């Protein structure tokens with residue numbers, strides 16, 4: 001019997017590539033920039049157009065599937081993960097990069113069944129790198145297998161993180177406290193692509209030992225979480241517990257030793273969960 005989810009994943013890869021082409025074409029036009037949760041939480045008409053392109057193409061082929069899309073949630077859709085087959089979509093991960101033509105921009109599509117990620121697709125469209133993973137079947141970039149770094153010494157590592165889009169003073173203080181702690185271990189370096197999805201693909205590719213961030217959303221990390229684990233990496237919450245896709249906190253690393261070492265240095269805080277009821 002044909003593998004049901006493989007057929008679905010094949011569609012995800014095709015629509016991610018098409019979406020990436022729309023994003024790249026939009027780079028040569030003026031981008032109308034709007035804001036969401038803060039003056040630095042940006043969105044453009046291209047984000048909205050690409051999300052609708054993906055959703056409409058899926059509805060035609062898989063009419064019973066559900067969606068959690070960044071811009072649909074921003075427009076008021078609920079962010080509740082059920083057991084139903086669900087597409088978790090970030091149409092442009094790295095929207096700020098897109099607005100500024102900073103060359104790391106990804107279309108990220110995660111797919112869950114029974115609340116478990118069955119496949120992840122991250123298309124880094126300016127690099128033309130299609131990162132994919134099926135649960136239990138490995139992770140790949142343009143068809144080549146991915147393997148995390150074998151490094152076990154955090155002092156010989158590169159760590160990725162982001163400053164995020166919160167400018168709340170306490171959150172900013174904690175972000176810089178964590179950054180200072182990790183930089184001072186010392187580590188070889190700290191990097192950030194400006195997109196959670198590509199940061200996680202860099203962990204899966206072995207060029208970064210770990211990525212952590214507080215403030216991300218499920219659509220930023222759902223696809224990348226499977227790509228990391230299928231490349232041999234580990235995922236956990238900022239406090240060392242199990243990763244919770246709705247918690248807005250993540251550590252993705254090449255191995256448990258590096259992950260747990262990073263956790264010790266993070267000044268943790270808890271943004272409102274993605275599945276929290278909207279403020280009244």
Ligand code: LIP
Pocket residue numbers: 070090092093094095096162163164165194195196197213215216217220
């Ligand atoms: C981005 C994330 C990134 C985070 C940014 C932003 P977006 O997603 O990928 O990790 O630091 O604040 O949330 O908004 O570009 O889809």
